[in-house]
Amino acid sequence: MSKADRRLTRFVQALIANRRPPRSPADDDSAAMQVAARLRAAHPGGSTPSPAFVDTLARQLREAADHEPGWTEAGIRRRRFLVGGLATVAASVAAGVGVERLHEVLTEPASSGGTIQPYISAWVAVAKLTDVTPGKIKQFSAGGIQGVVFTLDGQIRGLSAVCTHQGCTLVPQPAQRKLVCPCHPMSFNLTGTANPGDYRLNPLPAIQTRVNTDSVEVLVPAWT
Amino acid sequence: MAVPETSPPLRVVGAPERANDWESVYQEHVAPLYRFVYSRTGNTPDAEDVTSTTFLRALPRLRSDVSPGEIHAYLRTTARSVLADVWRQRHGTVLMEFDDQRDSTQPAEQQDEVDVSPILDSLPANYRSVLEFRFLRGYSIRETAAAMGVSVANAKVLQLRALRRAAATGARDVQS
Structure with a gap:
């Protein structure tokens, strides 16, 4: 050769x-x-953007639109309301949801913290019960949501694992019981609150969880 | 939170309503643009980077009164320029899109589809087979060789010849 x-x-x-x-x-x-x-x-299923990517880029654009003066000087306008559940938007894009539904999604008020309530949702198994025993943090990606499930105060809980600063995916540190941002020196504790640091950040949205026999399920946007 | 809009821009009476807030543009174009970029990069990490850079570069420059067709064209132009930058940095040559002109003769709605049948149909059967096994089915060289009943060394050479033949055929099509 x-x-x-x-x-x-x-x-x-x-x-x-x-x-x-x-x-x-x-x-x-x-x-x-x-x-x-x-x-x-051209290989089957290859050319569709992943919901996680669509979601992350939406967050980056929103950050840029909010903070870069060029965006407001240019003609293109912001919507009258901030984008709400961006993961839901990603799911809508993936599912080809009609324009009317997208308008509903886009006009939801911006959330800071709170619980993710997808307008079309499904329970998806993301972990075995044995993966979320105290002291463990299990990562998952489902329905366009990057999240973690874990046990806190005897209850199984879920949190978004997307940093509320610039959308980097948080890295679990089970020993320190926190989620660490790989992009900046920031971390969140397992209640979703940002630990004191260089940035003041909104809390992480919670994700609803339930146990179904020996699986942990989360309520995430349903998309096909 | 809710930012009230200032007075709306002047609009020609009877012109169609245009709501070019960036969220709508993003919603509408992210999947087709990604598909376009993916078909020129062939791998997810590059496709995601180029798509991100394209939107971050193009959206702030879009005026609110441009037509959907103009938005589409501007995003494509920006993506091509980002792709060319990546190509130049990585491979040290100017990127010449091998079948760009053939693309542009297709109806707009088909341009987003990654249709490789024109490439494959122009090739001899064994070239077509090796490319189908490797690229469309993702077979390893060993699996491809087994499926085609040739040696591994033969399959390796065959895939390269098939790609070069397809490239030469595409170039001829552009000139004709």
Whole structure:
């Protein structure tokens, strides 16, 4: 195999493993690499954005719209109400929900903390009961929600695991009984309140939980 | 919390109602734009990065009175420029979209679909097979070789030849 062959092989391997291709000169294989990308994108189920991504980007945009003056000087306007349940919005996009429903979702008042109440919801099993014994924090991703379930004061509870600052996914630290933000020096305790730190942050929304035989279920947006 | 709107912009009487708040634009365009970007990157990490950068760059510059078609076009143009940046940084060459012109001759609603049948149909049967096994079904080289009844070394070479042939065919189509 020539050097160019090995480069193109590595490019193909990366795409099939769903990784970023390595940095390397493309030379004459630029078009072949693009054919590879096009073909890979045609595999079943490949080209739909994940609800978690749609949700996180919505939060980033909202943050930018709130804090960057360029947004208000430009013509594009904000909605009269802040976006409410962004995870629900992500679910609506994924499910292709009609415009009327989206308007309802978008005009819900912004929540700070509170409990997530999806307007179309389903109970989804996210952990075995044995995964949430005291001292453990179990991460899950379901219905567009990134969350954690754990036991606190003898009760099973759920919290959003998306930092209320810029939407980074929080990392559980079971030993310290907290969720730590990977982006900034901030953490949340298991009641969802931000620990004192460099930022003043809204609390994490709670997620409803229930036990169904030996599974822990959470109430999340239903999407197909 | 609720921010009252200032007076609405002047609008031509009889013009269709346009509510270009960024949330609506995002709602409407995130999935199709992602699909467009994914079909040019072929992997999730790049597709998510490029989609994010595109929206963060394009949304603040959108005027409120532009038409849906213009929004679509502006997002595509921005995405192409972000894709070109990523390509240049990673592969050191200018990105030439190999079948861009063929795309633009399709009806708008079809452009969001990742339809690779024109690529595959133009190829000899064994080239088509190796690409289907590898890319559409995600088979490993070993599985592909077994499915096609060829050696592993043969399957490795075959996939590269098939990609290069498809690339050359696409380039010819653009010129014709």
